[in-house]
Amino acid sequence: MLTVDQLRIKMGDFSLLGDFTITPGARVAVLGPSGAGKSTLLAAIAGFQPLDAGAILWDAQPMPKDPAARPISMVFQDNNLFPHLTVAQNVGLGLRPNLRLSDEDHTSVAQALTRVGLEGMGDRKPAQLSGGQIARVALARVLLRDRPVLLLDEPFGALGPALKAEMLALVRDLLNETGATLLMVSHDPEDARVLCDQVVLVADGVAHAPVATEEMFANPPEVMREYLGG
Amino acid sequence: MARRRVQISTTTILGVLALGVVVCLTLGTLIAVAMRAEGAGRLGPADWAAIRFTLWQAAASATLSILLAIPVARALARRSFPGRSVLITLLGAPFILPVIVAILGLIAVFGRTGLISQALGLFGIEPISVYGYHGVILAHVFFNLPLATRLILQGWLAIPSERFRLAASLGMGPSDIARTLERPMLREVVPGAFLVIFLICLTSFAVALALGGGPKATTVELAIYEAFRFDFDLARASLLALVQFALGAALALIALRVAMPSDMGAGLDRAVTRWDDRPALLVQDIAAITLATLFLLLPLGMVILDGLPRLLHLPQVVFGAALRSVIVALVSAALTLALSLPIAALAVRHNSRVVEALGYLTIAASPLVIGTGLFIITFPFVKPSDLALPITAIVNAALSLPFTLRALVPALAAVERDYGPLADGLGMTGLTRLRHLWLPRLRRPMGFALGLAAALSMGDLGVIALFADGDNATLPLQLFRLMAAYRMEDAAAAALLLLSLSLLLFWIFDKGGRVNADR
Numbered sequence: 001m002l003t004v005d006q007l008r009i010k011m012g013d014f015s016l017l018g019d020f021t022i023t024p025g026a027r028v029a030v031l032g033p034s035g036a037g038k039s040t041l042l043a044a045i046a047g048f049q050p051l052d053a054g055a056i057l058w059d060a061q062p063m064p065k066d067p068a069a070r071p072i073s074m075v076f077q078d079n080n081l082f083p084h085l086t087v088a089q090n091v092g093l094g095l096r097p098n099l100r101l102s103d104e105d106h107t108s109v110a111q112a113l114t115r116v117g118l119e120g121m122g123d124r125k126p127a128q129l130s131g132g133q134i135a136r137v138a139l140a141r142v143l144l145r146d147r148p149v150l151l152l153d154e155p156f157g158a159l160g161p162a163l164k165a166e167m168l169a170l171v172r173d174l175l176n177e178t179g180a181t182l183l184m185v186s187h188d189p190e191d192a193r194v195l196c197d198q199v200v201l202v203a204d205g206v207a208h209a210p211v212a213t214e215e216m217f218a219n220p221p222e223v224m225r226e227y228l229g230g
Numbered sequence: 231m232a233r234r235r236v237q238i239s240t241t242t243i244l245g246v247l248a249l250g251v252v253v254c255l256t257l258g259t260l261i262a263v264a265m266r267a268e269g270a271g272r273l274g275p276a277d278w279a280a281i282r283f284t285l286w287q288a289a290a291s292a293t294l295s296i297l298l299a300i301p302v303a304r305a306l307a308r309r310s311f312p313g314r315s316v317l318i319t320l321l322g323a324p325f326i327l328p329v330i331v332a333i334l335g336l337i338a339v340f341g342r343t344g345l346i347s348q349a350l351g352l353f354g355i356e357p358i359s360v361y362g363y364h365g366v367i368l369a370h371v372f373f374n375l376p377l378a379t380r381l382i383l384q385g386w387l388a389i390p391s392e393r394f395r396l397a398a399s400l401g402m403g404p405s406d407i408a409r410t411l412e413r414p415m416l417r418e419v420v421p422g423a424f425l426v427i428f429l430i431c432l433t434s435f436a437v438a439l440a441l442g443g444g445p446k447a448t449t450v451e452l453a454i455y456e457a458f459r460f461d462f463d464l465a466r467a468s469l470l471a472l473v474q475f476a477l478g479a480a481l482a483l484i485a486l487r488v489a490m491p492s493d494m495g496a497g498l499d500r501a502v503t504r505w506d507d508r509p510a511l512l513v514q515d516i517a518a519i520t521l522a523t524l525f526l527l528l529p530l531g532m533v534i535l536d537g538l539p540r541l542l543h544l545p546q547v548v549f550g551a552a553l554r555s556v557i558v559a560l561v562s563a564a565l566t567l568a569l570s571l572p573i574a575a576l577a578v579r580h581n582s583r584v585v586e587a588l589g590y591l592t593i594a595a596s597p598l599v600i601g602t603g604l605f606i607i608t609f610p611f612v613k614p615s616d617l618a619l620p621i622t623a624i625v626n627a628a629l630s631l632p633f634t635l636r637a638l639v640p641a642l643a644a645v646e647r648d649y650g651p652l653a654d655g656l657g658m659t660g661l662t663r664l665r666h667l668w669l670p671r672l673r674r675p676m677g678f679a680l681g682l683a684a685a686l687s688m689g690d691l692g693v694i695a696l697f698a699d700g701d702n703a704t705l706p707l708q709l710f711r712l713m714a715a716y717r718m719e720d721a722a723a724a725a726l727l728l729l730s731l732s733l734l735l736f737w738i739f740d741k742g743g744r745v746n747a748d749r
Contacts, residue, residue: 046651048654067651068655072655079652084670085666093656
């Protein structure tokens with residue numbers, strides 16, 4: 001269980017408060033106007049953003065300081081792959097950060113690549129891949145990392161509609177297999193409808209407690225109405 | 231948690247260690263010098279003359295370099311012509327050009343038997359001499375005119391092109407544009423450029439050694455050298471070393487208050503489109519560019535022309551010196567990287583301004599001062615000439631730091647900005663991060679840094695002059711000895727060899743960083 005406990009972050013004029021719990025296996029969309037602090041919330045959970053007060057808890061225990069030691073996989077907006085490493089190496093980092101891969105590890109990497117539809121592409125460099133393929137490599141690594149929480153910080157923002165739908169479907173399948181908890185930042189409310197059963201609304205300096213997606217769109221609060229427009 | 235803490239402290243420990251080495255080399259040697267200088271008397275009239283000359287020639291060289299650079303930079307800013315980018319690249323070359331090679335080239339053009347004297351001789355005019363204060367200033371202008379041109383050109387190209395369009399639509403002529411756009415820019419750029427060049431001329435020992443000397447053209451550094459080599463008066467050398475450091479430190483303090491320009495900016499490859507052209511301006515620009523090009527290329531051309539015939543017939547001792555120089559350069563380059571990578575990591579991780587401070591410290595410290603200090607520290611225990619080569623490698627590594635750090639720190643900061651969170655999230659720490667993130671992503675700046683450090687060390691004629699005896703000269707020192715013995719043909723061939731090796735070393739490393747580098 002992921003708990004955002006009395007969180008407070010202040011950076012100049014910007015501030016963000018949050019105090020809520022995410023149930024295990026939940027698929028949560030993080031929505032809100034740009035600049036409200038959606039990415040900051042994810043960075044705080046992942047351990048990249050120092051907190052001014054409060055804590056991020058996992059099963060009621062404070063999370064370790066080291067991002068790598070947290071029960072979390074994260075996919076960023078960009079720079080998810082190291083351009084100087086091959087696809088297989090980029091995925092292999094999910095198993096061994098020092099890249100000393102055993103034969104067994106190599107097999108796992110190949111299987112993960114096959115799972116995301118990139119069979120036989122392990123030797124390529126990221127520069128030879130399309131945007132959709134790059135996202136798939138990042139997801140293959142998430143599979144191998146095998147952490148109970150997946151954070152997606154708008155990783156499909158730059159993809160076209162068809163490709164994005166494909167990726168969301170892949171994420172859903174992976175979540176069905178692993179049972180991981182998802183927090184996904186998006187600026188497209190449609191993503192939330194497609195993939196997520198809950199919504200965390202970030203607006204006016206507050207990350208609100210999650211609300212069921214249907215409820216959120218049936219009875220949007222004032223800030224949500226403004227954000228959705230019309 | 232534990233791992234991350236370990237990693238931070240490894241970075242910090244290594245960085246602090248590297249910083250410690252540099253501080254020991256600069257301030258530590260200064261302390262040794264200061265303790266030794268206590269027994270010395272006061273500064274004599276010759277010492278005051280050296281101080282006056284040092285400041286005067288630096289001011290004159292900087293002023294002349296900038297005055298001459300302004301028309302050249304203006305011409306380059308507003309003209310596009312074939313070869314423009316080659317010329318701008320060439321303007322960066324004197325930085326890695328061995329000083330003693332350039333001096334030999336300047337003698338071949340401006341010396342008593344040089345091109346100009348010969349031409350004057352046709353009209354029955356007395357030959358000119360390149361030795362003395364005017365030779366020192368000439369050499370300094372040769373080295374710093376290109377630097378000044380690049381710095382001022384950057385200023386020119388930083389004026390937004392819309393301003394020139396606006397000026398054109400308002401019907402401004404050349405003098406109006408100069409008043410409203412160009413002179414304000416120059417007021418911004420020139421003070422910084424002047425200070426940079428002044429600092430360079432303050433600590434350029436080789437030029438003074440080769441062309442200066444005597445009561446009228448002895449710099450403080452040359453006086454240190456003479457106190458050492460001729461009188462073996464360590465106390466006086468130490469006193470003068472303190473003076474030299476004080477001069478450098480005072481200048482560095484002034485520099486801290488002035489915005490210092492950096493010659494690392496890219497984008498000099500386009501000219502500004504202007505609408506105020508006049509035929510007279512075109513003539514003026516052609517003249518400026520032609521004269522500047524001749525001034526820079528003639529001496530080098532003379533080195534090549536004079537050197538080629540005897541290149542293969544050089545005495546064995548020259549090749550031995552060349553081999554020693556290459557080894558020293560390679561060791562020095564490796565040391566530079568071993569020092570600058572931890573310092574860069576420290577600077578990036580802790581977001582500190584330590585790099586800037588270090589830059590000023592190593593600029594203020596003169597190699598001759600460091601050399602004096604190291605001599606005082608080591609000579610009770612070891613024969614100084616045994617240490618000549620290692621000390622040359624170490625001192626040059628330290629002196630290359632400001633330049634290698636300027637290339638490495640922004641590159642490492644960019645790598646950490648782009649890939650740091652990903653690497654943190656995956657737990658890539660310590661050696662893993664070094665091997666799989668830093669080294670592959672930093673290939674280009676590391677290649678450049680290694681090339682720069684190798685070339686600078688290859689051409690250095692500073693500390694080595696204090697320490698070396700007959701058997702362990704480097705190529706620049708051997709070349710200087712050939713010149714001092716008036717064996718000018720051999721000297722020219724040795725100079726060509728030195729020039730080729732320096733450029734080759736730089737080229738190999740720089741190229742090595744580019745080959746197969748993933749963007």
